[in-house]
Amino acid sequence: MHALVIDDSRAMRRIVGGILKGLGYTVTEAGHGREALDVLVATTAAGGAVPDLACVDWNMPVMDGLEFVTAVRAQPAWRSMTMMMVTTESEHAQVVRALAAGAHEYMIKPFTPDAFADKLSLLGLVPQGEPA
Amino acid sequence: MSTASTASTLSPSGFDFVRALVHRESAIVLAPGKEYLVEARLSPLARSRGLRDVQALVEAVRSSPDVESTQLIVEALTTNETSWFRDGDPFTGMVQVVLPSLLAARTPAEPLRIWSAACSSGQEPYTIAMLLKDALPGAGERVRISASDISREMVERTRGGRFSQMEVNRGLPAPLLVRHLTRAGNDWQVNPDLRRMVTAFECNLVGTLPRTGPFDVVFLRNVLIYFDIPTKRSILARVRALMRPDGWLFLGAAESTLGVDDAWERVPVGRSSAYRPTRPNRGA
Numbered sequence: 267m268h269a270l271v272i273d274d275s276r277a278m279r280r281i282v283g284g285i286l287k288g289l290g291y292t293v294t295e296a297g298h299g300r301e302a303l304d305v306l307v308a309t310t311a312a313g314g315a316v317p318d319l320a321c322v323d324w325n326m327p328v329m330d331g332l333e334f335v336t337a338v339r340a341q342p343a344w345r346s347m348t349m350m351m352v353t354t355e356s357e358h359a360q361v362v363r364a365l366a367a368g369a370h371e372y373m374i375k376p377f378t379p380d381a382f383a384d385k386l387s388l389l390g391l392v393p394q395g396e397p398a
Numbered sequence: 399m400s401t402a403s404t405a406s407t408l409s410p411s412g413f414d415f416v417r418a419l420v421h422r423e424s425a426i427v428l429a430p431g432k433e434y435l436v437e438a439r440l441s442p443l444a445r446s447r448g449l450r451d452v453q454a455l456v457e458a459v460r461s462s463p464d465v466e467s468t469q470l471i472v473e474a475l476t477t478n479e480t481s482w483f484r485d486g487d488p489f490t491g492m493v494q495v496v497l498p499s500l501l502a503a504r505t506p507a508e509p510l511r512i513w514s515a516a517c518s519s520g521q522e523p524y525t526i527a528m529l530l531k532d533a534l535p536g537a538g539e540r541v542r543i544s545a546s547d548i549s550r551e552m553v554e555r556t557r558g559g560r561f562s563q564m565e566v567n568r569g570l571p572a573p574l575l576v577r578h579l580t581r582a583g584n585d586w587q588v589n590p591d592l593r594r595m596v597t598a599f600e601c602n603l604v605g606t607l608p609r610t611g612p613f614d615v616v617f618l619r620n621v622l623i624y625f626d627i628p629t630k631r632s633i634l635a636r637v638r639a640l641m642r643p644d645g646w647l648f649l650g651a652a653e654s655t656l657g658v659d660d661a662w663e664r665v666p667v668g669r670s671s672a673y674r675p676t677r678p679n680r681g682a
């Protein structure tokens with residue numbers, strides 16, 4: 267399986283990417299929403315499949331996570347990609363907003379690797395044959 | 399974890415004393431070699447009493463045993479690891495298979511009684527509560543969830559229904575988080591309608607079992623693993639006596655009635671399985 271990790275912090279991309287690789291994912295990184303959209307556009311143009319999963323930070327320069335999620339939702343060809351916000355934003359209203367914009371899941375920072383594995387298995391996104 | 403920082407102060411006889419106490423009070427088996435666990439888990443208690451180390455705590459309790467210290471020692475040695483929707487499948491199975499079958503077998507006036515028999519901090523009973531609330535109109539009035547644990551602290555946590563950010567990250571789908579919990583300071587709290595469905599109380603599975611049955615469904619998950627076979631057998635038989643004859647039992651993924659208590663039939667429930675009594679137990 268393939269994941270897109272979108273976060274303006276390189277350290278955070280490392281952490282999230284590392285956990286996902288440990289779960290059997292291949293990982294593509296992007297520093298903000300615009301860069302991630304460019305990846306999706308290029309992939310689609312080349313006839314490739316969009317990633318199975320996008321882990322999306324909320325606060326980023328150029329294009330934030332909420333705008334990214336909204337843009338992806340507007341594009342029927344990208345429907346198959348599951349989007350999980352991974353953010354320090356932790357108010358009830360913000361979780362509601364992200365879900366309404368089209369995010370499927372929401373992970374509040376800080377998190378443990380176990381929490382990632384739990385969320386992905388809920389979403390049915392744990393690669394087969396990988397250690398739990 | 400704390401092997402380097404916690405030099406063992408516990409003597410072999412001190413360890414045996416704790417093992418025997420914990421086994422007598424809770425049936426939990428502490429295998430030889432678990433000295434480090436006892437040391438790490440009891441250090442905070444020793445410190446809170448101004449005692450030098452765990453050995454000093456053990457000596458104090460050995461020379462003058464008291465109910466409070468005994469309870470706290472047992473509590474410290476329970477493992478309360480849990481999460482929302484733990485293993486997923488048993489909970490989907492409960493809603494998709496068990497619930498329809500119960501509804502077909504009961505009149506609408508009959509309450510549905512569910513027991514979470516080692517509820518830890520409450521994720522299990524509240525997972526059940528939210529699923530039933532969303533699947534069954536009128537669940538708030540009809541479903542009664544008994545939630546119990548040997549640990550007083552865990553029972554209090556269940557009653558409060560408050561969970562940290564870290565805890566809500568563990569397995570609770572975001573749509574259910576926002577539907578059924580509200581922010582409370584830095585934590586999240588289960589909404590009152592779900593809290594009203596759950597009654598939390600202390601119950602030692604090797605002591606007197608609750609009188610809030612008979613139960614339609616029992617969750618006895620990830621607790622039998624701590625006991626020896628005779629204890630497992632006795633608990634399963636006594637739990638069976640508290641169940642409706644057509645009730646359902648869910649065990650943890652690593653647990654089974656097989657070779658322990660043969661009065662159960664294992665039935666597939668969705669992608670998981672449950673156990674149903676094949677003969678009632680009147681002898682409990």
Ligand SMILES: C[S@@+](CC[C@H](N)C(=O)[O-])C[C@H]1O[C@@H](n2cnc3c(N)ncnc32)[C@H](O)[C@@H]1O
Nearest residue numbers: 424476478480516518548549602603619620621
């Ligand atoms: C690992 S947790 C399981 C929690 C939950 N059922 C789950 O599956 O996630 C085990 C729980 O069993 C409780 N426990 C241990 N011995 C017990 C006993 N003798 N009677 C009742 N509860 C006990 C512990 O306090 C702990 O909260």
